[in-house]
Amino acid sequence: MFEDSVVNQVAGEFELDAAQLRSLxxxxxxxxDAGLQNNGKGMAMIPTFVSNLxxxxxxxxxxxxxxxxxxxxxxxxxxxxxGKYSMEQRKVGVxxxxxxxxxxxxxxxxxxxxxxxxxxxxxxxLASQELTVLKLGFTFSFPVEQLSINEGILLRWxxxxxxxxxxxxxxCKLLQTQIDNISLPxxxxxxxxxxxxxxMARCYTNPDPSTTVLGAIFGTGTNGAYVENRAKIxxxxxxxxxxxxxxxxxxxxxxxxxxxTALPDTAYDQELDRLTNNSGSQMFEKRVxxxxxxxxxxxxxxxxxxxxxxxxxxxxxxxxxxDTALLSVAASDxxxxxxxxxxxxxxxxxxxxxxxxxxxxxKVLSTAIGKRSARLAAAAIAGVLIKYTSPFKKDxxxxxxxxxxxxxxxxxxxxxxxxxxIRESLKEIPAVASLSCRITMGIAKDGSGVGAALIASTTV
Ligand code: BGC
Numbered sequence: 281m282f283e284d285s286v287v288n289q290v291a292g293e294f295e296l297d298a299a300q301l302r303s304l305x306x307x308x309x310x311x312x313d314a315g316l317q318n319n320g321k322g323m324a325m326i327p328t329f330v331s332n333l334x335x336x337x338x339x340x341x342x343x344x345x346x347x348x349x350x351x352x353x354x355x356x357x358x359x360x361x362x363g364k365y366s367m368e369q370r371k372v373g374v375x376x377x378x379x380x381x382x383x384x385x386x387x388x389x390x391x392x393x394x395x396x397x398x399x400x401x402x403x404x405x406l407a408s409q410e411l412t413v414l415k416l417g418f419t420f421s422f423p424v425e426q427l428s429i430n431e432g433i434l435l436r437w438x439x440x441x442x443x444x445x446x447x448x449x450x451x452c453k454l455l456q457t458q459i460d461n462i463s464l465p466x467x468x469x470x471x472x473x474x475x476x477x478x479x480m481a482r483c484y485t486n487p488d489p490s491t492t493v494l495g496a497i498f499g500t501g502t503n504g505a506y507v508e509n510r511a512k513i514x515x516x517x518x519x520x521x522x523x524x525x526x527x528x529x530x531x532x533x534x535x536x537x538x539x540x541t542a543l544p545d546t547a548y549d550q551e552l553d554r555l556t557n558n559s560g561s562q563m564f565e566k567r568v569x570x571x572x573x574x575x576x577x578x579x580x581x582x583x584x585x586x587x588x589x590x591x592x593x594x595x596x597x598x599x600x601x602x603d604t605a606l607l608s609v610a611a612s613d614x615x616x617x618x619x620x621x622x623x624x625x626x627x628x629x630x631x632x633x634x635x636x637x638x639x640x641x642x643k644v645l646s647t648a649i650g651k652r653s654a655r656l657a658a659a660a661i662a663g664v665l666i667k668y669t670s671p672f673k674k675d676x677x678x679x680x681x682x683x684x685x686x687x688x689x690x691x692x693x694x695x696x697x698x699x700x701x702i703r704e705s706l707k708e709i710p711a712v713a714s715l716s717c718r719i720t721m722g723i724a725k726d727g728s729g730v731g732a733a734l735i736a737s738t739t740v
Contacts, residue, residue, distance in 0.1 A: 282588050282637040287644055290580055293546045294648035296655045298708040303542045304656070305709055308663035311536055316508070316529070318515030324532035327519035328476050328505065329429045331527050333492065334484040334734050336363040343397075343414045343466060344732035345390060345455075348421030348474050349439055349500035349571075350374055352390060354397040356414075357726075357733035363485050365730055368401045383446045383454060391458035394466060406465065415469035415739060417732025419477050420451050421501065423532045427518070429739055432471045438534060438562055439501045439571055470735040473530045474688070475505035477731025482686025482724035484734055490682035490720050493668050495727065498657055498698070499689025501562075502569040505530045506664045509671065533660045534565030543567060544652070548579045555599050564660070568653045570690050574602035580645050590638075595629035603628075604690065610646035612696040618643060650695045657698075658705030661685065662712045669715065683715065686724035693723055 314322025338359045346353040355369035372393055378386050394416075398406060405411040422441065424432035430452045437443065446454065452468045459466050479495025486492055496504040508529040513519045519527055537543045538561055552566060552575050553559050566572045578596050585592050595601060606624065613620040618639040625631035625642075665683060691698055699721055706716050724731075 281635065282584060282590065282641050284637070286584055286587050287637075287641045290584055291644045291648040293548075294544075294645075294652040296544060296652050300542070300544065301655060301659055301705060301708055302710075304537075304659035305662045305666070305711070307537055307542045308533075308659060309666060312531065312663060312667055315531070316512055316514055323536055324423055324425075324435065324530070325513075325515070326424065326426055326473075326530040326532060327513050327516045328426055328473065328528045328530050329519065329522075330476055330480070330735055330738075331510075331522060331524045332738060333507070333528075334480055336484055337361050338484070338734055338737045340737055341411065341414070342733035342736045343394070343416040344419060344729045344736070345394065345416060346419040346421075346474065346728040346732070347374070347390065348419065348728065352393055353729065354393050355726075355729040356397070356401060357730055359484075359730075359733060359737060365484075365733075367726060367729055369729065370397050370400065379441045379443075381443065383443055383449070384458075386443060386446070387454045387458040388461075390455060391462055391464065394459065395462055395464055398464065398466075411465075413465050413467055415736040416466050417470045417472050417477075417734075417736035418452060418455060418468050419472045419474050419728040419732045421474040421497075421503070421728070423535070424451060424471065424473070426471060426530075429470050429735070430468055436558070436561070438558065438565065440557070442557055469739040470732065472728070472732045472735050473503065473505060474728045474731075475503045476528050476530060476735070477729070478686045478688045478724045478727030479505050479507075479528060480731035480734045481727040481729075482684065482722070484730065485724070486684060486686075486722075488682065488684065488720060490684040492684040492686055494661065494664050495686045495688075495724065495731075496657070496661065496692075497689045497727075498569065498653070498687065498691040500569060500571045502534050502565050502657070502660075502689070503531065504533050504660060504664060506668060508667075531660075531664070534562045534569070536564035536660065538563045543656075548576050548583065551579045552576055564656065568656050568691075570604040573607055573649050573653060573691075574604040575600055576649050577607055577642070577645055578602040580649070581642060584641055584645075593631060595625070595631050601629075605694070606642075607646040607650050608690075608694045608696065610643045611650050613643060650691070650698065651701050653691060654695070654698050654701035655705045658702045658709070661702060662706055662709045665715060665719070666711050682718045682720050685719065685721045686727065687721055688724050688727045
């Protein structure tokens with residue numbers, strides 16, 4: 281039988297106290313600086329060549345393709361101005377074979393999906409020449425060294441993709457070549473990280489007078505993009521030139537603290553890292569994002585089974601068999617018998633009736649793992665807020681107004697109280713505690729589609 285003391289002890293290992301939170305923020309700030317100066321130690325801090333945030337008045341029809349995880353989304357976005365838009369979209373899966381196959385197969389697949397989408401949604405406008413060449417915003421949510429608005433060299437894959445021959449290549453060119461091979465009237469006009477799209481979409485649709493400073497994703501992977509003073513981007517002379525005082529920087533914070541100086545590192549985190557194809561990298565992401573939390577739950581639950589001398593659940597015996605959705609269901613089931621959780625386990629995992637102690641263990645662990653994710657998320661958010669506000673003197677601080685954050689991703693959307701845990705944690709960080717009542721946050725729906733369209737709309 282599961283013993284409460286063992287369950288509580290394992291769940292306790294996921295607690296992150298205020299002192300740890302503050303050390304994380306300090307390290308985050310120094311890694312941000314290191315990345316901006318390119319001394320090779322910090323986060324990637326990639327300049328995006330996006331200088332202007334939307335005004336809400338942008339108009340026109342644009343295509344967007346979003347490759348970021350297990351799905352590929354093709355959409356067309358009609359920007360209507362006044363912060364409004366309409367959108368058609370089609371989502372298809374990306375198989376393990378494509379994720380681990382050849383460059384040509386992956387980009388050809390994307391081009392063919394664009395063709396199918398155009399046939400379904402834009403055949404008449406294209407035939408009548410109402411639409412000639414469509415500009416496409418390519419949301420490619422992996423670390424890319426951006427050279428211009430539509431050129432970017434893939435630095436490495438994340439989130440289970442592994443196509444070594446694509447690393448070091450310009451992903452826009454790879455896509456344009458396949459589009460041209462099948463003669464589609466489409467120009468890859470902008471390369472967009474999903475966090476940048478989220479920031480842009482939130483800015484476009486946010487009716488409040490607050491300033492959107494950060495777009496953050498807490499989904500399959502995690503990352504954030506924020507508005508930086510152009511002069512601070514030491515690493516990239518090309519980014520320092522150009523119009524306007526600022527540029528959006530893609531932090532690639534998933535790779536924060538890979539050397540584990542301040543991040544928590546339980547035995548369960550270590551086991552998880554061993555099971556990934558990029559061991560030692562994306563260490564922040566592996567403690568925060570959806571792709572990994574189900575696996576951490578599985579490993580921790582099995583450790584409890586072992587210590588309480590119970591057989592491992594068949595459904596939990598294989599690595600990667602547990603999806604993060606289970607954490608959200610478990611953490612939100614408030615009933616005394618945890619019926620919702622039992623039903624979910626039966627329907628999704630063919631698990632027979634579990635003793636209440638075991639169900640409770642899943643709930644307690646899920647809450648602890650999800651809460652730790654949100655507290656870590658808060659450390660990253662705090663780092664960005666401190667960086668963004670640091671140039672402002674106390675006096676002109678008031679004129680800054682409220683600071684807004686656009687969020688997206690399954691954890692931000694579905695894990696119970698995720699935003700609440702973030703807010704609670706921000707109050708424990710002295711440098712942002714005083715700001716916390718001025719921080720607004722909200723889900724930026726369709727960030728990767730609308731945001732990509734907005735960026736494509738600024739290109740010539
Ligand atoms: C990628 C980022 C992306 C994030 C969220 C990470 O694995 O490296 O580029 O923004 O996932 O999708």
